[in-house]
Amino acid sequence: MRIPFVAGNWKMHGSKAMIQDHLGQFTQQAEALNNVNIAVCPPSLYVSAVQSQLTSSSVKVGVQNVCDQAGFGAYTGEVSVDMLVDMGVPYAIVGHSERRAFYCETDRQVADKVAIVLDKNLTPILCIGETLEERESDQTEHVVKTQLIAVIEKVGIAAFANIVIAYEPIWAIGTGKTASPEQAQAVHAFIRNLLAQHDTAVAQQVVIQYGGSVKPDNAAALFAQPDIDGGLIGGASLDPMDFLAICKAASQSCLK
Ligand SMILES: O=C[C@H](O)COP(=O)(O)O
Numbered sequence: 001m002r003i004p005f006v007a008g009n010w011k012m013h014g015s016k017a018m019i020q021d022h023l024g025q026f027t028q029q030a031e032a033l034n035n036v037n038i039a040v041c042p043p044s045l046y047v048s049a050v051q052s053q054l055t056s057s058s059v060k061v062g063v064q065n066v067c068d069q070a071g072f073g074a075y076t077g078e079v080s081v082d083m084l085v086d087m088g089v090p091y092a093i094v095g096h097s098e099r100r101a102f103y104c105e106t107d108r109q110v111a112d113k114v115a116i117v118l119d120k121n122l123t124p125i126l127c128i129g130e131t132l133e134e135r136e137s138d139q140t141e142h143v144v145k146t147q148l149i150a151v152i153e154k155v156g157i158a159a160f161a162n163i164v165i166a167y168e169p170i171w172a173i174g175t176g177k178t179a180s181p182e183q184a185q186a187v188h189a190f191i192r193n194l195l196a197q198h199d200t201a202v203a204q205q206v207v208i209q210y211g212g213s214v215k216p217d218n219a220a221a222l223f224a225q226p227d228i229d230g231g232l233i234g235g236a237s238l239d240p241m242d243f244l245a246i247c248k249a250a251s252q253s254c255l256k
Pocket of ligand 1: 173
């Protein structure tokens with residue numbers, strides 16, 4: 001049985017004041033929700049401040065990126081997975097399309113990062129998805145397959161029991177132009193079937209989030225789809241009440 005998982009990706013947003021205000025409003029009410037796992041992923045600099053607000057809360061914290069080198073060393077500006085362990089951070093977003101596009105992260109680097117995160121028993125949120133151009137030229141399945149195969153070849157199919165996948169069509173990110181529930185479901189089913197070709201039990205177990213302009217008014221329809229297990233939320237996660245409404249929609253979607 002899969003429990004839906006909603007993660008808020010704050011991207012390069014946040015401040016001490018926002019954290020206090022946002023999580024002050026959000027956490028208490030989020031505690032009342034059943035059948036949903038929740039995380040917030042602030043910029044790394046604010047992890048401690050978020051953790052202080054989440055003491056004794058079931059809401060977890062994650063980071064938005066991690067170094068493709070484990071341990072410690074001369075990697076200016078990077079955060080290592082060992083630091084996540086040290087700080088008690090269980091989740092790391094890996095391969096977000098903005099990292100792939102703006103910082104030239106390759107499928108291979110993304111696969112390396114997934115392996116490094118798994119190696120420390122943390123959970124990677126692996127982002128995959130196609131551009132508008134790729135969708136319009138019928139390349140969606142080819143693109144997500146290539147992105148997934150790179151990770152399967154690196155970590156093996158069994159490891160997917162400990163990976164969260166976030167399908168994020170790039171054309172729907174921050175555009176207000178969400179994929180329809182049917183469009184999203186079709187790709188989620190494709191992803192699950194692809195995994196099932198390697199291992200049916202793992203495929204049934206893996207949580208596949210949808211990301212791309214999820215809002216309170218479209219969340220329920222998306223999460224009701226049989227292969228959509230919650231969401232990776234950008235813009236709407238910055239508003240505590242919108243984020244709460246989305247988490248509520250996930251908690252009310254059927255367990256799958
Ligand atoms: O990581 C989150 C996604 O990029 C979605 O962002 P968005 O909800 O602002 O479209």
